[in-house]
Amino acid sequence: xxxxxxxxxxxxxxxxxxxxxxxxxxxxxxxxxxxxxxxxxxxxxxxxxxxxxxxxxxxxxxxxxxxxxxxxxxxxxxxxxxxxxxxxxxxxxxxxxxxxxxxxxxxxxxxxxxxxxxxxxxxxxxxxxxxxxxxxxxxxxxxxxxxxxxxxxxxxxxxxxxxxxxxxxxxxxxxxxxxxxxxxxxxxxxxxxxxxxxxxxxxxxxxxxxxxxxxxxxxxxxxxxxxxxxxxxxxxxxxxxxxxx
Numbered sequence: 704x705x706x707x708x709x710x711x712x713x714x715x716x717x718x719x720x721x722x723x724x725x726x727x728x729x730x731x732x733x734x735x736x737x738x739x740x741x742x743x744x745x746x747x748x749x750x751x752x753x754x755x756x757x758x759x760x761x762x763x764x765x766x767x768x769x770x771x772x773x774x775x776x777x778x779x780x781x782x783x784x785x786x787x788x789x790x791x792x793x794x795x796x797x798x799x800x801x802x803x804x805x806x807x808x809x810x811x812x813x814x815x816x817x818x819x820x821x822x823x824x825x826x827x828x829x830x831x832x833x834x835x836x837x838x839x840x841x842x843x844x845x846x847x848x849x850x851x852x853x854x855x856x857x858x859x860x861x862x863x864x865x866x867x868x869x870x871x872x873x874x875x876x877x878x879x880x881x882x883x884x885x886x887x888x889x890x891x892x893x894x895x896x897x898x899x900x901x902x903x904x905x906x907x908x909x910x911x912x913x914x915x916x917x918x919x920x921x922x923x924x925x926x927x928x929x930x931x932x933x934x935x936x937x938x939x940x941x942x943x944x945x946x947x948x
Contacts, residue, residue, distance in 0.1 A: 710761045718758040725754040785892040789870030795888060798851060799862030805834055807858030812837035815844045863900040870894045 725747070732747035759770045802808060841857055842850065854861055869892045880887065 710765050712765065715758075715761045715765050718754070718761045721754045722751070722758045725751040781891050783891060783894065785870040785889075785894065786872050789872065789894070791871045791874035792894070793869045793871070795867040795869065795885070796847070796865070798847070798864040800854060800859040801862060802834060802858060803860040804858030807856075808834065808841070809837050811857050812840040815840055863898070865899070866897045868894045868896070 729744075729747040729751045732741070732743045736744045755770065755772055759772070762768050762770065845853075850857065850859075851861075851864075867888070869888065871892065
């Protein structure tokens with residue numbers, strides 16, 4: 704941002720005062736609330752969030768500093784404004800993959816192509832000479848859900864995925880959006896969404912590490928106790944692995 708576009712110190716100070724006032728309003732609304740879903744508290748919360756965000760932006764633009772505050776909530780989608788009783792829905796799915804084993808991908812495509820050429824139903828030979836050609840064959844042969852469940856067989860590694868369900872009053876005309884199927888998605892029409900990402904597994908992974916450390920200590924204690932002794936009553940084959948699922 705240029706110096707001319709930077710906020711003044713007075714503007715930053717005014718934004719800070721707005722946060723203080725919003726804090727007072729929020730506390731007052733909380734003290735007077737009539738129930739868990741009091742609309743006055745909800746409105747005061749939103750005003751406080753907006754004031755804090757505005758102050759944070761101005762503080763950063765002017766002084767290159769940020770606040771330690773984070774407003775909780777689902778900011779991935781705006782509030783739903785679609786029909787209460789939709790007569791049509793659209794399901795939008797995105798799945799990302801990494802081509803982890805190109806040769807496996809090519810081999811699977813060549814196998815599919817060979818079977819189609821043999822039966823006379825496939826495309827001509829040589830279409831699997833490139834990765835993009837192989838991908839065209841595999842995704843033309845298998846449904847996306849089958850690719851997802853068997854991705855390792857095709858040399859693919861899963862990345863992030865998401866599924867959005869959007870609502871509408873009526874279905875679009877046949878062929879209406881085929882040229883640009885992903886350009887006209889209104890986030891305010893999204894009824895629900897389901898995301899899958901490795902970033903969501905970080906906490907679980909940390910917990911597993913703690914369990915692993917505890918198990919290692921426990922195993923060390925067992926080894927120390929068992930050294931030099933033999934228990935005839937316990938057969939090693941009868942032991943079952945620890946199930947952490």
